[in-house]
Amino acid sequence: MKRKDIVDLIHKISEPTISEFGFELVDVEFVKEGSSYFLRIFIDKPGGITIDDCQKVSQVVSEKLDEYDPIDIAYYLEVSSPGLDRPLKTDKDLNRNLGEDVEVSLYKNFQGKKKLVGELLYFDGDFIKIIDSELGEIEIPRKIISKVNLAVIF
Structure with missing residues (x-):
């Protein structure tokens, strides 16, 4: 099974259970690091996630994973919070963070x-609009955006 298929299946298997706890499934990763595989599930809730x-x-x-047995190789399961500077990958993530400061990394100048870096004002399928401290209100084409993270400002 391809990694993307594994991630999609894990998302489908785990999301109902995570929702029952009142948490949100933010992301699922299945990655190889060195000689080991890791299945990482990121969860969140208002006020943050505890150990x-x-x-x-x-x-x-x-x-659930033992029941479905979707991964035929040894792996480590990790469940954690996505962290302060987590990537905003979906429109749901962006919508939840309207009005927050974000850092937008681009493929090209x-x-x-x-x-x-600026306050997230608006987004649609083609653009993300922020207020940048130097450039003011700016619409950035989504096709040149490599990553959007919550900005950590001290």
Whole structure:
């Protein structure tokens, strides 16, 4: 099974259980690091995730994975919070963070920059609009965006 298929299946298997706990499934990764494989499940909730939350989800999802047995190689299961500077990968992520400061990394220069930071104002299928401190209100074509993260500003 391809990694993308594994990720999609894990998402489908684990999302209902995670939702029952009142948490949101933010992302699933299946990656090889060195000689080991890791299945990472990122969860969140208003106010943040605790270690106990991760342990509960890990236990239940582990049981589901044993039941379905979708991965035929040895791997480590990790359940965690996505972190402060997590990538915003979906429109749902972007919508939840309207009005927040984001860091937008670009594949190529756009108006002289490859990285922009500003308040997320709007997005659609083609553009993301932010207020950049130097450029002001700016619409960035999504096709040149490599990554959008929450900005961590101290």
